[in-house]
Amino acid sequence: MGYRFSVNGEAxxxxxxxxxxxxxxxxxxxxxxxxxxxxxxxECGACSVLVDGAxxxxxxxxxxxxxxxxxxxxxxxxxxxxxxLSPLQQAFLEAGGAQCGICTPGxxxxxxxxxxxxxxxxxxxxxxxxxxxxxxxxxYTKIIEAIRxxxxxxxxxxxx
Amino acid sequence: MPxxxxxxxxxxxxxxxxxxxxxxxxxxIAGGTDLMVQxxxxxxEPPEHVLDIxxxxxxxxxxxxxxxxxxxxxxxxTYTEIRRSSAVREHLPALAEAAATIGAAQIQNRGTIGGxxxxxxxxxxxxxxxxxxxxxxxxxxARGERTIAAAGFWTGYRETARSADELVLGVEFPLQSGRTxxxxxxxxxxxxxxxxxxxxxxxxxxxxxxxxxxxxLGSVAATPVRARETExxxxxxxxxxxxxxxxxxxxxxxxxxxxxxxxxxxxRRAVTGRxxxxxxxxxxxx
Ligand SMILES: Cc1cc2nc3c(=O)[nH]c(=O)nc-3n(C[C@H](O)[C@H](O)[C@H](O)COP(=O)(O)OP(=O)(O)OC[C@H]3O[C@@H](n4cnc5c(N)ncnc54)[C@H](O)[C@@H]3O)c2cc1C
Ligand code: FES
Ligand code: FES
Numbered sequence: 081m082g083y084r085f086s087v088n089g090e091a092x093x094x095x096x097x098x099x100x101x102x103x104x105x106x107x108x109x110x111x112x113x114x115x116x117x118x119x120x121x122x123e124c125g126a127c128s129v130l131v132d133g134a135x136x137x138x139x140x141x142x143x144x145x146x147x148x149x150x151x152x153x154x155x156x157x158x159x160x161x162x163x164x165l166s167p168l169q170q171a172f173l174e175a176g177g178a179q180c181g182i183c184t185p186g187x188x189x190x191x192x193x194x195x196x197x198x199x200x201x202x203x204x205x206x207x208x209x210x211x212x213x214x215x216x217x218x219x220y221t222k223i224i225e226a227i228r229x230x231x232x233x234x235x236x237x238x239x240x
Numbered sequence: 241m242p243x244x245x246x247x248x249x250x251x252x253x254x255x256x257x258x259x260x261x262x263x264x265x266x267x268x269i270a271g272g273t274d275l276m277v278q279x280x281x282x283x284x285e286p287p288e289h290v291l292d293i294x295x296x297x298x299x300x301x302x303x304x305x306x307x308x309x310x311x312x313x314x315x316x317x318t319y320t321e322i323r324r325s326s327a328v329r330e331h332l333p334a335l336a337e338a339a340a341t342i343g344a345a346q347i348q349n350r351g352t353i354g355g356x357x358x359x360x361x362x363x364x365x366x367x368x369x370x371x372x373x374x375x376x377x378x379x380x381x382a383r384g385e386r387t388i389a390a391a392g393f394w395t396g397y398r399e400t401a402r403s404a405d406e407l408v409l410g411v412e413f414p415l416q417s418g419r420t421x422x423x424x425x426x427x428x429x430x431x432x433x434x435x436x437x438x439x440x441x442x443x444x445x446x447x448x449x450x451x452x453x454x455x456x457l458g459s460v461a462a463t464p465v466r467a468r469e470t471e472x473x474x475x476x477x478x479x480x481x482x483x484x485x486x487x488x489x490x491x492x493x494x495x496x497x498x499x500x501x502x503x504x505x506x507x508r509r510a511v512t513g514r515x516x517x518x519x520x521x522x523x524x525x526x
Binding site (some may be wrong): 108 | 241242243244245246247249269271272273276277279280281290292294320343344345346347349350430431432
């Protein structure tokens with residue numbers, strides 16, 4: 081018997097070394113390659129995922145520490161039935177929040193955690209929420225715009 | 241893939257203590273924000289065995305004692321929990337400020353105060369706050385519990401008074417009314433920046449005179465330190481510009497910073513003098 085947790089709502093049972101990085105478990109063992117590796121040391125946020133609702137760097141979390149937890153990755157954002165993008169993803173598309181795309185999965189997860197927290201979507205608050213995510217392309221302005229736009233999406237359409 | 245040392249997850253403290261005392265080279269992992277980087281980056285010998293203490297919930301949480309004289313923070317308490325704690329914001333706002341400067345959301349959601357203490361980096365941002373607040377660090381092992389004053393805990397570069405079989409259980413902050421504690425960090429940018437200089441200042445204002453002064457610093461010596469000579473200059477001194485001038489001149493001489501990738505010794509000396517001077521001016525109100 082391995083480590084049991086859920087990824088995007090689906091139960092997994094992984095017989096891997098407990099110190100395997102959650103990042104490697106997702107990418108190598110579960111073939112969920114949406115989560116990216118930039119630095120491997122907590123600096124860039126490309127590997128951001130949610131563990132029990134909190135945004136974390138998957139390169140710093142060993143799989144033994146997510147036993148029993150609810151893990152959410154970028155693959156879980158779109159509607160599982162229809163494949164329709166979430167409002168947050170749609171906003172990134174419309175605002176031009178992605179260029180090369182390597183930072184985008186992490187940005188989306190940090191943005192998602194911020195929206196779930198339900199605070200005021202001021203520029204300062206959004207900047208703080210994505211301060212752990214580096215982007216070498218966009219200059220951040222359009223990412224911030226996208227997150228603000230998603231925050232203004234009427235809740236009846238489902239937040240992010 | 242990085243090295244994956246064997247790991248055990250004890251269910252409770254006594255199981256953790258039993259493992260730690262078996263001499264098998266255990267290294268605790270709390271939030272992993274230092275340890276995982278050390279393993280992946282091959283910054284040092286990987287641990288023989290890792291002890292996962294993340295689930296030891298009795299080491300988590302923030303409480304004020306019944307007499308209101310002590311604020312206790314469990315070792316596994318994260319920066320996010322510290323920032324959000326109304327008790328910390330009310331009684332020890334400087335610690336909430338320090339927590340808010342550490343990494344960014346991803347780091348604050350995992351990084352713990354116990355990890356900052358045991359990692360013993362001279363740049364650990366909470367450590368000057370512990371020193372200035374006269375905090376005490378509580379350690380536990382199969383042999384029992386003991387408490388060490390923060391001022392005696394960091395004994396050398398990345399060395400601590402903790403024995404290999406001990407866990408840090410938490411930190412106790414004495415709460416004294418009328419005492420002020422201030423925090424200031426200088427880094428390259430606002431988030432995700434390791435300190436070039438970090439300072440905590442504590443004092444009690446006594447009719448225009450500073451008393452019980454503590455000036456504690458990070459990133460200016462091999463360990464987090466108290467600037468005792470500077471404290472001596474300020475002790476009993478009038479809250480005036482001339483005292484601040486004297487203190488700033490003293491601290492610039494007293495500290496022993498080095499040149500490294502983040503800054504130079506000369507910059508650190510200059511900026512330390514300036515931030516102390518500015519803090520004293522703000523407190524003194526001239
Ligand atoms: C991107 C990034 C940015 C960072 N920014 C900052 C910053 O701005 N300021 C700052 O101060 N730090 C910073 N850090 C360092 C780190 O986040 C902190 O030092 C954090 O407090 C470590 O806590 P942890 O729980 O993650 O420790 P871990 O990595 O789990 O452990 C650190 C060390 O302490 C030991 N240990 C942990 N808990 C205990 C315990 N209860 N008893 C005994 N031993 C224990 C471990 O064995 C290990 O040696 C940063 C790190 C990263 C990756
Ligand atoms: S890959 Fe995890 S933070 Fe950069
Ligand atoms: S879009 Fe290229 S790094 Fe952000």
